[in-house]
Amino acid sequence: MRGHNDITPRRSAAGLRDHAATLDAAARACDAVTRLFETSDPHPEVFRLLANELALLHTDATQARPGNGLAFRLKLLLAAGIVPQLAACAMCGETEHLRGFSGAAGGVVCTACEAASFPLAEEAYHFLVGALGSSLAHAPDGSELTLRQVERAIGETAEHHAHVRLRPLLAA
Numbered sequence: 703m704r705g706h707n708d709i710t711p712r713r714s715a716a717g718l719r720d721h722a723a724t725l726d727a728a729a730r731a732c733d734a735v736t737r738l739f740e741t742s743d744p745h746p747e748v749f750r751l752l753a754n755e756l757a758l759l760h761t762d763a764t765q766a767r768p769g770n771g772l773a774f775r776l777k778l779l780l781a782a783g784i785v786p787q788l789a790a791c792a793m794c795g796e797t798e799h800l801r802g803f804s805g806a807a808g809g810v811v812c813t814a815c816e817a818a819s820f821p822l823a824e825e826a827y828h829f830l831v832g833a834l835g836s837s838l839a840h841a842p843d844g845s846e847l848t849l850r851q852v853e854r855a856i857g858e859t860a861e862h863h864a865h866v867r868l869r870p871l872l873a874a
C-alpha cells in the first residue's frame with residue numbers, strides 16, 4: 703500500500719532551500735503579471751512568457767536569482783508596450799554619453815538631459831540591453847549595484863507608464 707511519503711520528492715537540504723527560493727521567485731513573477739496586466743483582456747503572449755518562466759524555475763532551481771527575475775520583468779514591460787528606450791536619449795535622441803535613466807522620460811538619458819534622472823552605470827545599461835536580447839534562461843547577472851539600478855529603472859518605468867508599483871525583488 704502506498705503512503706503519502708511515496709509521492710514526496712526526495713530532496714537534500716540544499717534542494718529544499720532551493721525549492722523555497724523557486725516558489726518565492728514564481729510567486730513574484732505571478733505578482734508582477736497581475737499588477738501589470740490587471741485588465742480582463744486576454745494577453746496570450748504574457749501567458750506564454752509566464753508559463754516559460756515558471757517552467758524554467760521548475761526545471762532549474764539556479765534560475766531563482768535576481769538577474770532572471772529582473773529580466774522577466776523587463777520582458778513584461780516589453781509586452782505591456784512600455785519597455786524603456788535604450789538605444790538613444792529618451793529626451794533628445796542623443797546616442798552617446800547615455801549616463802542616466804529617467805522613468806518619466808521613458809528610458810536612458812544623456813548627460814545634457816540628466817537633471818531628472820538617476821545615474822545608470824555602464825554595467826546596468828548592458829544588463830538592460832542583454833536581458834531584453836536574450837532568453838530568460840540566459841538572463842545576465844550583475845553586481846548588487848547593477849541589479850539595484852536595473853530594478854530601479856524597471857520600477858520607475860512601471861510607475862510612470864503603467865501606474866503600477868511592483869513588489870521589491872531585491873532585499874532592502
Ligand SMILES: [Zn+2]
Binds near residue numbers: 794813815
Ligand atoms: Zn539628451
